[in-house]
Structure formats: structure tokens, C-alpha cells
Amino acid sequence: MNPNVGLTRALFGTSLAFHIIFATMGVGLPLLIALAEILALWRRDPLYRLMARRWAAFFAVFLGASVASGTIVALQLQLLWPAFMRLAGQIIALPFAIEVFAFFIEAVFTAVYLYAGDRIRPGLRIFSALLVAVGAGASALLITDVNAFMNTPTGFTLQDGRLVDVHPWRAMLSPAMPTEITHVLVTAYLAVAFALAAFCAVAWLRGAPGRENDYRRRELSLTMGVATVAGVLTAITGDLSGKFLAAVQPVKFAAAEGLFQTSSAAALNVGGIPVATTGVTRGGIDIPRLLSWLATGRWHGQVQGLFAFPRSDWPPIGVTHPLFDLMVTVGGLALLAAALYWLWRWRSGGPAEARPPRWLLQGLVVMGPIAMSGIEFGWIFAEIGRQPWTVTGVMTTAQAATTTPYAGTLFFPFVGLYLLLAIGTVLAVRTHLRSHPLGVDLGGPSGPAPGDGAGRRAVMGG
């Protein structure tokens, strides 16, 4: 047993947990910026152009910590998991390489959009924003593709511990790939749409009544529109992912659901804690037969329980089931929040400038961090649920970890760095919002100014 494995996981897990927030923002923000730019051109509405500029300023702030933590994760893969990367380099190196170029496209068009947006034609500006979104989305899909390979490795044959008959392109098309990459992409859009809706709701609750309503209403419509579409897609891809797990990674599925006994009338447990020593999931609510239906689409479908597999292949089930429940709960709350918002829109119907009731705005404020934490729950579940493997059936996490004993030494310096970056990002966003109040961007007390230069400083960032 490699004595470094615990600290190596702690350090890399911390890096990922930090990076995921910024990566998600980096994937979702460009899409919303591009949509706002398109609406600005299509409806000839300068308020949408202002919205794009104000969001772009967020994006510029997040970019710093996003690129920094992304570079860290990319290199820590080699530093902390050298044996895994030696294996990955022989089979699944292509997504990493393609990702570099996708990231490059993102970087080029980010520079163009942020620093030259005022010098190029609106069509080219939209094109730039869209390519930032495409580059960021492709990066996320490609890295998730490597994760899908780790879940369901394919494209090679293992002969006496040696790799033979390697097909790098086929390795990219692993069975877990379709469900996993679509789920990751739509949940990123969901989380970012809710995060921006939360910023909007905070400002609307605090802002001067009336004056900002035109802008805020558009902002909330766009973010909640994206959140709703992404929320429905999240539910669909989540359901497909669950069915996939039940069929292909049944241990992970049983660990996610806290199911011990194989059953063709499996109940769905919500909120219980599985205890490995007793083989019972304690507490929570059992909904009869629902798990059979969710896993197989049939009320009498058979679902394999943990006892069908050797104990040594179980992930830490006391953690995986609660994490899975939390993730699904976040998805449910997102759909509920979206439904309440559209219900209010439908019921209020009347004056276009009306501000939503306080309770709805307050709910949306809370949903911002909740939606983001859903991303964390999902990833932590996905990684812990694959234990004890790094590459299922091929390489354990202990085999993958570095033999160099410095992960512990490096833990606190990196935690300190992430704290610094987090505080810096929060302060930079706050400072920016304070020095660019919407009222000023809208053109002072006289109401919205149609001039296209209104948000210039918001994008140029000084």
C-alpha cells in the first residue's frame, strides 16, 4: 500500500473542488454573454448589450483564477498521479491534446472579445463570444471524456499487465461518454444561470425601486430561461446517467442508492445512511419499487445490490449515498425554483416592469450557491463512487498515486493559495460592482441611455 495515497487524494481533491467552480463559470458565462449579444442585435435592444458587457466584466475577473487553477490541475495530474498519466499517455492522451487547442480557441477569442470588442463589427463580436462558449464547452467535454474513460475504460487489451492493441480514438468513445459529457455540460449551464440570476436578485432587492426594472427583468428572463431549459435537460441526462450506471457500473449505482440486497422490487431510499458493517441503510424514506423503475424503466426490473460484489470493490458507501441524494435534491430544487418563477410570470401577466415578490427573489438568491454546490456534490460523488479504482478494473488509486512523499508538505501552501484566490476574486467582483453601479451604466437618473458606449468601462475593466 502506497503511504502517500491519502494526502495525494486530499491535495488533488482540494485543487479540483476549487477549480470546478471556476471551470463551471468559464463554461456557462460565455454562453449567456453570447445569448445576450445575440438578443441585443436581434431585438435592437441596448439593454442586452449592456448585460453582455456587465457579465463580461465578471468573466474577466473569474478568468484569472480559472486559468490559474486549470493550469494547476493539468500539471498536478502528472505530479500527483504519475503512474496514472503514464497509462493515460498510452491510451487516452488525445482528449488532453485536443483540449489544449480548444482552450487556445477560447483564449484567443476571449482576448478579442474583452479587449477588442469595441473595435470589431457586432457580427464578429457575437462570433467571438460564441467561439469562447464553444471553446470552453469543448474543453469541458474533452476533460470529462477522460473521466468517462476512467469509469469505463475501452480501446485496448491488457495482456500480462501490458497494454496491447491500443486504439486511441476508440478510447475516446467509451460507453460512459455520451451520458457523462452531456450531463456535465447542461449542469454547468444550469449552475451558472442560477448564479447570475442570484446576482440579479441581490441587486434587484437592494436597488432603487423602479429605475432598474427594465434591465433586471430582462436579466432575470434570460437567466431563468436558460436555467429552465438546462434544468429539464439536467433531469433527462441525470435519469439516463442513472440507467447507464445501473447497467454498466452496478457497484457505483448500488453505492449511490444505498442498496445492499439485489431485488426486482427495489425501493428508492432518500436521506438514509448506508452502514457497511450491518449491511443496512439506516433512516431516510423508502419509496417502494421506485428504484427498480428509475434503474430499468420497469416496476419489476432487477437492481443489483452491494452484496452482489466483493467488499473490496465497494466505494465508501456511507458517503456516496448522501452525496448522490444531495445532488439530486439540488436538481429538484432548481426545477422547483424555475417552475415558481414561470408561475409568477404567468400569474402577474400585467405591467412589464413589475418586480417579482421578495420571497421569489430571496429564493433565487439562495439558489445561486445551492446550484453551484450541486456541481460539487456531483463530482465528489463521481470520484468517490469509483473508488478503489482510478481506472476501473485496471489501476487502483493507490497504484496511481505518486511515490514522492511531499503531498502533505504541499497541502497547506495550495490551500492557502486557493483561499487567497477565492478572497481576491470575491473582492474584485465586489469592488467592480460598487464602482460600476447599474444606475450609472444606464445613464444616470434620466433613465436608460441607448448609447452603445454605456458599459464600456464595465468590459475594459479600467
Added chain:
Amino acid sequence: MSSAFDAAGLIWLVIFVYALAGSVDLGATFWRMVFARSGDHEAERIAARYVSPLWEAANVFLVLIAVAMVGFFPGASYAYGTVLLLPASLILILLALRGSFLAFAHAAPNPPRAFWDVGGVTGLLLPAVLVSVLPVSEGGFVGGTDGHLTLQFGALATSPTLYAYLVFGVAASLFISATFLSDYARTAGNDAAYRSYRRHATWTGPLMVIAGVAALFLMPSPGWFHDRLQAQWPWFLVSLVSFALALGALWSPVPGAPTSGRPRWAVVLVGVQLALADIGYGIAHAPYLLYPQVSTVAGFSNQAMFSGLVWVVVIGLCVLVPGFVWLWRLFVLDPRYTRS
């Protein structure tokens, strides 16, 4: 297996591109700090204009080095990943501080000067840490066998070769960036800034050459490498000539112009100088990626991955090069941007 050497050449090319792009990027933040402190606001503005849009693009090349190493030479990736855990983590922390504080400084309306200083100080330290990988790769500082490779910090820290490389790395970064920014200042029509950068290029250049010659030829180095490097002397000689011509170009009189010097020529000649030295060093180093543990042939991936990666890199470069040219036109050549 000649594919292994093709792959090594490709990685060496990416390293060369990063050495240039990274030097300019890192050096520019350092010059910005220096000129902000000395009150030379013309030169400070030139550095600031350059740094803003392009630092992220330079970062891509650094990641590309690591990723190409994983795919082409998984064995080398394993060895370097194992032994470089501490120094590479230091690089990562410096890069992260740098990238985020530059972004914060851009977002804040009146950023404290300390934010730019983070960029300046890391811009000075990073070339030193990055270049220290070269003496490690030449051999003598990595102990143990395949299962348990370790970096011998004591031997490395007491090696004069390391310190020659450190001075070389820092001086090279400062020289390349000063030469480049002198041309950028000329494009922007800023004569005062041009003179400032030319002055600094004139002392950092010789320092780089002296440290480089010391690191490669005068300081102790492993026998295999020393002999192979000696054999490549013509490359280094022509490189030295190109360097002399570059310095000459910075000071050559231009009839009718207010200030002497042809900085565009100097930039091209510095590029040629570094390319020639890079080729000489690369040929000398070619048999081993990390001496003696990882030879180029033994560290190589498989043929299927090699051809897959070559496709990706070739198609990727078809995207990357026009993208870079476009950025260049928008931010380096467009007078509306450089003069504003």
C-alpha cells in the same frame, strides 16, 4: 525507432515557442514593475499594453509542453512528474499568483501597486525555476530506479551549473522581452520608451550570453552531454554571430530618423540566435529525455498514439497559427490599440 525522435523534435519545438512567448510575457511584467517604480511612465505603458491580452495565450504553450510529453513520452512524463513534484508545484503557485493578480488588477478601478508587483516579481522568478529543469534533465541529480525516483536537492543546490542556468534563464527572459518591447515601442511611435528598452536590452543581452556559455561549456556537466555538446559548436558559433548582429541592429544609424536602431531586425535576429542555440542543444540532448533513467526510445508511447497525436497537433496548429496571427494584428500591429 525514428518516430520517437520526430516526437522529441516536436516537443522541443513547442518548448522553443514557449521560451520565446513566455520570456516576452514574463519579462514584460517585470519591466512594467521596474518602470512603474522608477517613474518611466512611457515605458510602463508600453509593457502594460502588451501584457493585458496575451498572457493567457502564452500560458497555453506551457500546458501544451506537459500534455505533449504525456502523449508522446508517457515514460518521461512519469519520471518528471515523480521527481519534479516540489519544484513544479512552486512553478504552479507562482503562475497562479501571477495570473490571478494580473486579472484582479485589470478588474479593479484603482488597483494597489502591489498587484502589479506580484506580476513583476513572479515574472523574474519563473524563468529561473523553469530553466532549472534543463540541468536536471542532463543527469546527475536524479537518484533511484524506476519504482522510486527522487530528486537530490542537496546535489542540485550545491551545483555551480544550476546557478549559471538560473542567471541565464533570468537574463534571457529580460533580454528577449526588452528587445521585443523596444520594437513594440517603435511601432507605437513612443521614442522615449524605445530608448529605455534598448538601454536594458544592451546590458541583459551580454549577461545572457556569458551565463549561457558558462552553463553549457564552462561549468561541470555529465560526461555524455559535455562531449555531445562540444560536437555541436558550429550551431552555437553562428548563434553568437546572430546575437552580435541583433545588438548591432538596435544601435545601427537610420538616416533621417530621430533615434538610431532597427528593432524589428533585432527581434528577428534574436529569434534566429535562439533557434540556432536551441537546435544545437536539442541535437546534443536527443538520445535521453532524462539521463540516464529515460532514453528517448524507451520513454516513447506507441505508434497508434503517435500518429493520433501528430494529426491532432497538425490540425491544432492550423487553428493556432492563424489565431495567433489575428491576435498579433489586433494587439501588436493595430496602431489604434498600441497608441491608445
